[in-house]
Amino acid sequence: xxQPALYERLVFKNASVYxxxxxxxxxxxxxxxxxxVYFKQMIxxxxxxxxxxxGAAFPFDVLKFEEDTLTAVLRVYNSxxxxxxxxxxxxxxxxxxxxxxxxxxxxPFLLALSGNSRELELx
Amino acid sequence: xxxxxxxxxxxxxxxxxTKKLQNIIETAAHLGYSTVAINHVxxxxxxxxxxxxxxxxxxxxxxxxxxxxxxxxxxxxxxxxVVVSEASHFRTTNEVKSYDIVxxxxxxxxxxxxxxxxxxxxxICIAVTEKQPFYFKRPPVNGxxxxxxxxxxxxxxxxxxxxxxxxxxxxxxxxxxTCKGKNVIVSSGAEKPLELRGPYDITNLGLLFGxxxxxxxxxxxxxxxxxxxxGETRKTxxxxxxxxxxxxxxxxxxxxxxAVPAVKRAKRETL
Amino acid sequence: MFTxxxxxxxxxxxxxxxxxxxxxxxxxxxxxxxxxNYKVSVLIPECGITPSGLKSVFNSFSKYxxxxxxxxxxxxxxxxxxxxVKKGSxxxxxxxxxxxxxxxxxLLPSGQVILSVDKDTYEELGLEGKASQYNHRQPxxxxxxxxxxxxxxxxxxxxxxxxxxALQEKVQLTSDxxxxxYSIGGNGEDLxxxxxxxxxxxxxxxxxxxxxxRDLLCPSLDPTDLHGDSRSCDPLQFLEWLGAVTMDMSCxxxxxxxVSTYCCPEPQSSASQALxxxxxxxLLPEDIHSLLEELRRYxxxxxFTSWLSVTVHGFADSPVSWGATEHGFHKGGExxxxxxxxxxxxxxxxxxxxxNDGCPP
Numbered sequence: 222x223x224q225p226a227l228y229e230r231l232v233f234k235n236a237s238v239y240x241x242x243x244x245x246x247x248x249x250x251x252x253x254x255x256x257x258v259y260f261k262q263m264i265x266x267x268x269x270x271x272x273x274x275x276g277a278a279f280p281f282d283v284l285k286f287e288e289d290t291l292t293a294v295l296r297v298y299n300s301x302x303x304x305x306x307x308x309x310x311x312x313x314x315x316x317x318x319x320x321x322x323x324x325x326x327x328x329p330f331l332l333a334l335s336g337n338s339r340e341l342e343l344x
Numbered sequence: 345x346x347x348x349x350x351x352x353x354x355x356x357x358x359x360x361x362t363k364k365l366q367n368i369i370e371t372a373a374h375l376g377y378s379t380v381a382i383n384h385v386x387x388x389x390x391x392x393x394x395x396x397x398x399x400x401x402x403x404x405x406x407x408x409x410x411x412x413x414x415x416x417x418x419x420x421x422x423x424x425x426v427v428v429s430e431a432s433h434f435r436t437t438n439e440v441k442s443y444d445i446v447x448x449x450x451x452x453x454x455x456x457x458x459x460x461x462x463x464x465x466x467x468i469c470i471a472v473t474e475k476q477p478f479y480f481k482r483p484p485v486n487g488x489x490x491x492x493x494x495x496x497x498x499x500x501x502x503x504x505x506x507x508x509x510x511x512x513x514x515x516x517x518x519x520x521x522t523c524k525g526k527n528v529i530v531s532s533g534a535e536k537p538l539e540l541r542g543p544y545d546i547t548n549l550g551l552l553f554g555x556x557x558x559x560x561x562x563x564x565x566x567x568x569x570x571x572x573x574x575g576e577t578r579k580t581x582x583x584x585x586x587x588x589x590x591x592x593x594x595x596x597x598x599x600x601x602x603a604v605p606a607v608k609r610a611k612r613e614t615l
Numbered sequence: 616m617f618t619x620x621x622x623x624x625x626x627x628x629x630x631x632x633x634x635x636x637x638x639x640x641x642x643x644x645x646x647x648x649x650x651x652n653y654k655v656s657v658l659i660p661e662c663g664i665t666p667s668g669l670k671s672v673f674n675s676f677s678k679y680x681x682x683x684x685x686x687x688x689x690x691x692x693x694x695x696x697x698x699x700v701k702k703g704s705x706x707x708x709x710x711x712x713x714x715x716x717x718x719x720x721x722l723l724p725s726g727q728v729i730l731s732v733d734k735d736t737y738e739e740l741g742l743e744g745k746a747s748q749y750n751h752r753q754p755x756x757x758x759x760x761x762x763x764x765x766x767x768x769x770x771x772x773x774x775x776x777x778x779x780x781a782l783q784e785k786v787q788l789t790s791d792x793x794x795x796x797y798s799i800g801g802n803g804e805d806l807x808x809x810x811x812x813x814x815x816x817x818x819x820x821x822x823x824x825x826x827x828x829r830d831l832l833c834p835s836l837d838p839t840d841l842h843g844d845s846r847s848c849d850p851l852q853f854l855e856w857l858g859a860v861t862m863d864m865s866c867x868x869x870x871x872x873x874v875s876t877y878c879c880p881e882p883q884s885s886a887s888q889a890l891x892x893x894x895x896x897x898l899l900p901e902d903i904h905s906l907l908e909e910l911r912r913y914x915x916x917x918x919f920t921s922w923l924s925v926t927v928h929g930f931a932d933s934p935v936s937w938g939a940t941e942h943g944f945h946k947g948g949e950x951x952x953x954x955x956x957x958x959x960x961x962x963x964x965x966x967x968x969x970x971n972d973g974c975p976p
Contacts, residue, residue, distance in 0.1 A: 233629075282875040285862060285864045299623040300623075309545075320538065324544065328947045331855045331859060332967075333947065335862050336653060336654040338931045339932070348755055350717070414711050562752075566755055
């Protein structure tokens with residue numbers, strides 16, 4: 222076996238280039254189905270509405286989308302976080318029907334989204 | 345009194361449709377708002393509009409909905425908003441006093457000035473459905489800040505329509521240039537549950553209105569609470585003078601000492 | 616005008632590399648000092664069924680209690696201090712209180728009581744404290760720390776009486792509490808129940824779940840390359856991947872994909888399966904420590920994987936993160952750490968905090 226490792230310590234400040242958002246969509250019409258592709262397109266057009274073509278062009282990822290619960294996890298560069306978030310907040314309709322997007326958690330660490338104590342319900 | 349930093353939405357649109365109103369309040373509780381105010385709007389320019397007594401909140405719910413993540417029920421208050429286009433429209437009557445919060449929506453620069461400097465109100469509404477029709481001048485804005493009166497931007501118009509969104513953002517940015525982010529509250533003005541957004545969403549949206557992160561959070565929490573305190577002080581102002589007359593000297597001094605800081609406190613916390 | 620739209624709140628990540636065999640290794644201290652843990656998840660690549668040792672450690676996690684409407688002064692009563700607090704290993708955290716909005720309380724195993732309260736409460740209490748580090752414009756939140764092991768706070772003394780008076784007469788602070796006590800024999804719990812018999816007290820066990828993941832890409836990690844120069848990916852990429860796998864996200868996309876461009880960092884290798892075990896509740900550092908001890912024995916037998924990971928999430932609304940370092944909630948209240956244990960007993964420890972928090976130890 223090799224020698225035990227030498228101690229090493231690294232400190233990263235604001236090193237994450239991304240922020241992650243856990244969000245959910247509410248549609249007025251419960252019967253309407255939406256898949257990940259349409260979901261992403263919906264967000265892109267929300268960005269275009271608020272920030273124009275440049276807004277529609279900045280990259281973000283839909284890391285996960287659950288069709289049955291309409292919940293998603295998005296990844297965006299730090300510089301785009303506020304823009305993406307405000308566009309989601311001001312989104313009021315999807316295909317002319319009312320809708321709302323709520324952000325439940327935001328973090329520079331994706332891993333943090335897998336353990337949110339505010340979700341603990343013991344009652 | 346509510347805790348200092350809980351989230352508050354001081355503008356839930358009143359509707360006679362009880363079911364709908366219940367739904368909005370339930371949604372607000374679910375989104376994490378600890379206190380909301382039902383907003384009764386009266387436009388005195390329109391004929392047959394008059395200020396009535398507010399509806400009793402206890403008639404609305406047998407049991408108030410529990411705030412998300414807490415073990416407390418939501419607190420529901422009544423608010424009156426008077427739309428004024430002539431100075432004679434605004435008078436402090438007993439009906440006005442029966443509301444927890446009183447707001448005014450001045451339609452002209454002159455009335456804006458009067459609202460900032462002298463009207464006995466807690467909130468001054470900023471236009472969101474039209475281009476701001478007058479300038480926000482520094483003296484009245486500072487006057488309002490000194491008196492502990494708050495400026496309100498409601499976001500529902502910005503969700504409903506892209507033109508109104510432009511007005512909302514543009515008017516908000518003009519206001520911020522003058523008030524520097526002080527004494528601002530952001531509220532919904534929601535008429536439906538789907539028009540409500542969560543407190544952290546609104547904190548973030550505040551950045552778009554030209555608020556700093558801290559001021560944006562205050563705009564849905566501590567500033568709203570300062571409005572409630574201001575409302576209480578306004579409501580009880582008469583009551584204190586009345587009790588002073590009937591109390592022995594020693595207690596009177598105490599009363600007076602307490603009464604003064606109450607006003608000051610409301611002001612101080614807004615800074 | 617819109618420059619503030621591109622700014623982001625600060626965050627910190629501290630990474631340590633050492634060996635469990637190293638006498639000076641601080642891993643046990645870091646675990647012991649992270650008091651309020653909400654969730655632990657263990658990921659073992661190339662593992663199909665839960666090893667029996669792991670199962671029994673999870674099953675031996677301490678019970679905890681949910682106490683309703685407990686007055687805060689009850690935590691300071693002489694009987695409780697003598698019989699419970701001074702014996703150590705007692706953890707209490709107010710439940711359903713949000714650190715950015717409400718009054719929040721905690722009792723640390725070191726015997727310190729933390730009251731994180733708003734300005735009004737602070738002024739009414741009249742106890743000595745200091746302004747929270749995470750205030751805006753003017754202090755709105757204050758932190759009062761009462762060290763019950765300090766002689767000046769001994770029951771019967773002047774200061775003690777004053778504190779009790781403040782909490783009983785001036786402001787009757789009450790809250791729901793999560794409470795647990797670590798004891799090897801397991802007799803500590805009955806004591807808690809008997810002391811608080813007049814309050815509604817529910818016994819709870821951490822809830823467990825196990826998931827089998829199939830056909831996934833895993834990063835290849837070399838214990839000597841913590842920085843991620845060539846033989847490992849960098850720590851942030853690894854943590855991102857761990858998050859993606861834990862939440863069952865697709866890690867096999869292309870740069871040109873429309874929905875997501877995320878893919879597993881390089882160097883990578885494919886694994887036919889992986890095991891993901893989690894526990895949720897009020898989890899005690901002592902139990903996390905036993906879990907680590909069990910997991911290091913995992914490599915006593917030959918395994919296909921050269922590493923495994925353990926992630927521990929702290930409570931977002933706890934008034935402290937590590938030790939007595941003040942913790943707050945800005946846009947999130949993240950405070951967590953991840954161990955990567957290697958076959959040769961080397962380990963990496965990644966500790967992360969968000970905006971309203973100190974630097975991890």
